[in-house]
Amino acid sequence: MLKKADVETVIEAAGLELTFQTADGPVHALSDVNLAIGQGDFVSFIGPSGCGKTTFLRVIADLEQPTGGSITVNGMTPEEARLQRTYGYVFQAAGLYSWRTIEKNIRLPLEVMGYTKAEMSGRTASVLDLVGLSDFAKKYPWQLSGGMQQRASIARALAFDAEILLMDEPFGALDEIVRDHLNEQLLALWKRTEKTVCFVTHSIPEAVYLSTRIVVMSPRPGRIIDVIDSPLPVERPLEIRDSQAFLEVASRVRQGLRAGHSYDD
Amino acid sequence: MIEALHQRTLPILTVVAAIIVIWYAGTVFLNAPWERDQAERAGTELSLGQLITNTMAQERPVLPAPHQVAVEIWETTALKKVTSKRSLVYHAWITLSATLLGFAMGVVLGILLAVGIIHSRVMNLSVMPWVIASQTVPILAIAPMIIVVLYNIGVSGLIAKASISAYLSFFPVVVGMVKGLRSPDPMQLDLMRTYNASAWLVFWKLRWPSALPYLFTSLKIAIAIALVGAIIGELPTGAQGGFGARMLNGSYYGQVLIIWSALIGAAICAGLMVGLIGVIQKLVLSRMGLAR
Numbered sequence A: 001m002l003k004k005a006d007v008e009t010v011i012e013a014a015g016l017e018l019t020f021q022t023a024d025g026p027v028h029a030l031s032d033v034n035l036a037i038g039q040g041d042f043v044s045f046i047g048p049s050g051c052g053k054t055t056f057l058r059v060i061a062d063l064e065q066p067t068g069g070s071i072t073v074n075g076m077t078p079e080e081a082r083l084q085r086t087y088g089y090v091f092q093a094a095g096l097y098s099w100r101t102i103e104k105n106i107r108l109p110l111e112v113m114g115y116t117k118a119e120m121s122g123r124t125a126s127v128l129d130l131v132g133l134s135d136f137a138k139k140y141p142w143q144l145s146g147g148m149q150q151r152a153s154i155a156r157a158l159a160f161d162a163e164i165l166l167m168d169e170p171f172g173a174l175d176e177i178v179r180d181h182l183n184e185q186l187l188a189l190w191k192r193t194e195k196t197v198c199f200v201t202h203s204i205p206e207a208v209y210l211s212t213r214i215v216v217m218s219p220r221p222g223r224i225i226d227v228i229d230s231p232l233p234v235e236r237p238l239e240i241r242d243s244q245a246f247l248e249v250a251s252r253v254r255q256g257l258r259a260g261h262s263y264d265d
Numbered sequence B: 001m002i003e004a005l006h007q008r009t010l011p012i013l014t015v016v017a018a019i020i021v022i023w024y025a026g027t028v029f030l031n032a033p034w035e036r037d038q039a040e041r042a043g044t045e046l047s048l049g050q051l052i053t054n055t056m057a058q059e060r061p062v063l064p065a066p067h068q069v070a071v072e073i074w075e076t077t078a079l080k081k082v083t084s085k086r087s088l089v090y091h092a093w094i095t096l097s098a099t100l101l102g103f104a105m106g107v108v109l110g111i112l113l114a115v116g117i118i119h120s121r122v123m124n125l126s127v128m129p130w131v132i133a134s135q136t137v138p139i140l141a142i143a144p145m146i147i148v149v150l151y152n153i154g155v156s157g158l159i160a161k162a163s164i165s166a167y168l169s170f171f172p173v174v175v176g177m178v179k180g181l182r183s184p185d186p187m188q189l190d191l192m193r194t195y196n197a198s199a200w201l202v203f204w205k206l207r208w209p210s211a212l213p214y215l216f217t218s219l220k221i222a223i224a225i226a227l228v229g230a231i232i233g234e235l236p237t238g239a240q241g242g243f244g245a246r247m248l249n250g251s252y253y254g255q256v257l258i259i260w261s262a263l264i265g266a267a268i269c270a271g272l273m274v275g276l277i278g279v280i281q282k283l284v285l286s287r288m289g290l291a292r
Helices: A053-060 A078-083 A102-112 A117-130 A146-158 A176-193 A204-210 A238-242 A244-261 B002-042 B048-055 B066-077 B088-119 B121-136 B139-152 B158-181 B186-194 B199-234 B243-252 B256-287
Strands: A009-022 A025-038 A042-046 A068-073 A087-090 A164-168 A196-201 A213-218 A223-229
Touching: A009 A053, A009 A196, A025 A053, A025 A196, A025 A223, A042 A053, A042 A204, A053 A068, A053 A164, A053 A196, A053 A213, A068 A078, A087 A146, A087 B186, A102 A117, A102 A146, A102 B199, A117 A146, A146 A164, A146 A176, A176 A204, A196 A204, A204 A238, A204 A244, A213 A244, A223 A244, A238 A244, B002 B048, B002 B066, B066 B088, B066 B256, B088 B121, B088 B158, B088 B199, B088 B243, B088 B256, B121 B158, B139 B158, B139 B199, B158 B199, B186 B199, B199 B243, B199 B256, B243 B256
Parallel strands: A042 A196, A042 A213, A087 A164, A164 A196
Antiparallel strands: A009 A025, A009 A068, A213 A223
């Protein structure tokens, strides 16, 4: 499928390389990664451990430095993009500050970025509403379930107007029922905010259910095996996961993962 | 409620009772030879009951009985004006003022060093070994030298004693705060980086609150050894007041009771100060939502 011409490219990687120098010799975390992500895309990165999916996300976020190739975020270097606070990052663990209430946790980026008091209150209230945690504003993180904590951390990433949302296995530690629920909510959120989302996951159903594009990756060296443009409609009830189209996409992802693994052992 | 109180106080009271019993036994055992000696010289026979009562009422016992110490403390606190030089409260305040000043100096120095150490690789490599080395020198050996050196540059009395306290108390603060300020995990630091937060904001919004629980633990140790430092600081100067001076006087004139009452007085002061920090710790941490 060709990318529509009117869609603006937000993230573009060309020949991206990243090699970590470790005690056991060099580790090729990313090797010749070429990818263009358009405005408003929901892109999932899937692959086994060590395939470089998290590393790629961290390169976009300027948390790792590539050793070769080029990458632009909103037409800038990742560092410039970070300095301009172009993206919100959701980590594997919610990582809420235990000494701050949920509300104050969401205010954290706003405090750092120097928003006015009135703006902070308004934004905090609106993102809390967006993730359905308005009743828990005054609670401390330990008083919330794991799923609620992760929702709070998503709200924290949404509080400032970043155009890009980078999510690193945000639901990896949650049970499947909670995960399904959050997947549904995340899709609704994405539709409402029209942000570009990069989403790292281990789960095939999660990747297929959420994404407009699925990037299948493989380890040693970390590289892209397949990029799948999802044929699924924008409206996705949970039942869509039993449809023929869904199963076909899932099967293609699985094949890609298997191909990447074949000369692994 | 009452049951919870029982569960907490009962073990403590048991230990206190055991200590007192052992103490009394020690009193009898250690003071008995002198009584026997006296009886022999006078050519009289001592019954066991008499021997035991006598050992607990000696004027210059090897080990005074707990109630003798209690009476001595009562007489030198409640029954004396606090301005009197024979009041233990007067001496306590002299030592405590040096303790608190030294503690404050030590805490400020300790926090500043810890902040420097976590932010500067050079300081981490150069300062930390000296911080540790400073505590391997016996304080009894170095205290007189510090006092003499300070005296020669015109610093004496309160500040000199306080500097010994500071010398001891900065150490747990440095160690605790270095650990505490480094306690945020890499993810939390990455998060701040994604916000493009300045080093100051990372410190103020993340490192400092993370370090507070560690700080309070350090403060409890620091205040107790600050008191020890102040007492040691009083020994080489021949100070006129303070727990240290009291102990020194007691040993010059063989007044064991004075030594023991000063000792117990110092222990009570240390206990109260540690307890006070514990209360502040509870208040602060529960305000931060960290106490569950």
